[in-house]
């Protein structure tokens with residue numbers, strides 16, 4: 001459901017995100033500035049967090065050595081609602097280029113959705129993931145993207161040139177691991 005609140009939060013998010021300037025990060029639903037006082041102590045001061053807060057760039061995007069950690073975090077924290085490959089379940093799909101909150105096209109918006117939460121079951125993650133883990137899980141979610149690589153605007157031009165759309169063969173955690181849990185419950 002589209003609401004005026006979503007649209008005004010979107011305008012704020014877009015106004016706040018010019019490439020490679022210190023991002024202004026706002027709650028995607030009510031437009032209030034994100035409060036980093038709430039962030040966990042651990043994982044606040046990594047290189048990736050510093051670069052992201054300075055420039056809005058997530059250096060974990062398409063960085064092979066960090067994708068498996070992001071994949072594990074996604075399997076533990078997101079796939080139950082968003083599907084093993086981000087294809088959508090009770091939460092919307094995260095692997096195509098349709099966003100209910102258009103600000104999620106940018107990593108600033110995407111980060112704000114995770115940190116501050118959205119509506120309903122999409123609660124804020126500031127108490128469950130460190131800032132660094134948010135960037136790691138974001139990188140894996142972006143890796144799951146199945147749309148046209150040229151629209152992967154969250155990647156730097158160099159990374160975008162080498163990006164190919166996700167296929168299940170690129171995953172290291174098999175989908176059956178999620179399905180087994182479901183089957184066990186229905187036995």
Ligand code: HEC
Nearest residue numbers: 077078081090091092099100101104113118119120121122
């Ligand atoms: C308990 C279920 C649940 C969990 C766990 C969950 N989500 Fe969500 N998510 C939702 C729901 C429901 C929505 C739709 C919220 C809305 O429209 O306001 C949503 C929306 C989103 C959106 C916005 C999508 C759009 O189209 O704009 C993003 C991005 C997102 N989630 C990312 C994540 C990530 C990343 C994780 C793991 C760290 C996660 N979610 C964990 C239920 C969940």
